[in-house]
Amino acid sequence: MHLGRTTLSKFLIQQLDGIENARELGALLVYVAAAVKAISAMTAKGALSGMHGKVETQNVHGEVQAKLDVIANDVLLRSSEWGGLVAGMASEEVDEPYPIPPQYPRGRFLLIFDPLDGSSNADVNVSVGTIFSILRHDRPEAPLLQDYLQQGREQVAAGYAIYGPSTMLVLTVGKGTHGFTLDREIGNFILTHPQMTIPADTGEFAINTSNARFWEAPVHRYVTECQAGRTGERGRDFNMRWIASMVAEVHRILIRGGVFMYPKDTKDPGKPGRLRLMYEASPIAMLIEQAGGRASTGRQRLLEVKPTELHQRVPVILGSANEVARIERYHVEHDAGHDGPFVSPLFNERSLFRPEARG
Numbered sequence: 001m002h003l004g005r006t007t008l009s010k011f012l013i014q015q016l017d018g019i020e021n022a023r024e025l026g027a028l029l030v031y032v033a034a035a036v037k038a039i040s041a042m043t044a045k046g047a048l049s050g051m052h053g054k055v056e057t058q059n060v061h062g063e064v065q066a067k068l069d070v071i072a073n074d075v076l077l078r079s080s081e082w083g084g085l086v087a088g089m090a091s092e093e094v095d096e097p098y099p100i101p102p103q104y105p106r107g108r109f110l111l112i113f114d115p116l117d118g119s120s121n122a123d124v125n126v127s128v129g130t131i132f133s134i135l136r137h138d139r140p141e142a143p144l145l146q147d148y149l150q151q152g153r154e155q156v157a158a159g160y161a162i163y164g165p166s167t168m169l170v171l172t173v174g175k176g177t178h179g180f181t182l183d184r185e186i187g188n189f190i191l192t193h194p195q196m197t198i199p200a201d202t203g204e205f206a207i208n209t210s211n212a213r214f215w216e217a218p219v220h221r222y223v224t225e226c227q228a229g230r231t232g233e234r235g236r237d238f239n240m241r242w243i244a245s246m247v248a249e250v251h252r253i254l255i256r257g258g259v260f261m262y263p264k265d266t267k268d269p270g271k272p273g274r275l276r277l278m279y280e281a282s283p284i285a286m287l288i289e290q291a292g293g294r295a296s297t298g299r300q301r302l303l304e305v306k307p308t309e310l311h312q313r314v315p316v317i318l319g320s321a322n323e324v325a326r327i328e329r330y331h332v333e334h335d336a337g338h339d340g341p342f343v344s345p346l347f348n349e350r351s352l353f354r355p356e357a358r359g
Helices: 008-015 022-044 068-080 121-125 209-214 219-231 246-256 277-290 321-335
Strands: 054-058 064-066 086-091 111-116 128-136 157-163 167-172 179-183 186-193 203-204 237-240 259-262 294-296 316-319
Touching: 008 022, 008 179, 022 068, 022 111, 022 128, 022 157, 022 167, 022 179, 064 068, 064 121, 064 277, 068 086, 068 111, 068 121, 068 128, 086 277, 111 121, 111 277, 121 128, 128 246, 128 277, 157 219, 157 246, 157 277, 167 186, 167 246, 167 277, 203 219, 203 246, 209 219, 219 321, 246 259, 246 316, 259 321, 277 294, 277 316, 294 321, 316 321
Parallel strands: 086 111, 203 237, 203 259
Antiparallel strands: 054 064, 111 128, 128 157, 157 167, 167 179, 179 186, 259 316, 294 316
């Protein structure tokens, strides 16, 4: 039975009550949802779609693009450019902001998106997703680059879609974080996860340990404590997860808690972080905070980072509030010189070589 269930449209009418330009914002979110349905249909076909594999082009970050990257980007642009709701758009896949074609009216919002997060996982049938952020643009003139460079706390809406066993759309308009599941029988998103809440404590963390040799000491300290489990300082066991798709990692955290870390490291000194502030970190941080979690660079609240360029990268640490606060404290102590030098347990003297064990 479909009667009585809350659809995305009904939800937006209720949630946006009292918000400035509510009708236009609701319509834009419906446009984004329509694009998500189209991308979901393409990803669900897998290799049968003929859209898997790479193309010969690279995006602005020098990364080889997947076919689905290019197609998903075009779907989002075409779905949103014509309705008079956006003044401009920006995509992780494109160097400069996308201007609205002159034949279409301009609206009051800026739409920023990562069309297919984790696209390298699509070929191995691992969940991928779309991340989006909506900002205000109240001037009648076409937006300039600096109009896009707003702090995350200025977002009016943010969300992601995850294309997995089911397609879900998770979004916030500043009144909590809510999840919708695509009912393919009726072609509509149905509210299935209202008021998603992240537990303040957790027993799971997610980080790419292949970069361990490049981490800063506070991150080493935290991960080492988790790995020590019940025999260490934390006195309890932790599980480690790593999917290499930010949307999939964040979705797990919203469902059952956890910490996701892509911290600052020394692998490429020219990059202060790996993830893009405007396309990934800011919208996800808004979702996390609206669900009761915490989102940080390790040294600053993510939503307070002021962008200086469109494709800016930042460190990202987010999830269960108490664990993220602990990691932030480790950064403060390290920067103040109060934590002492980090020593890897891998290189401690083992009993066979301790003086008391010899001869």
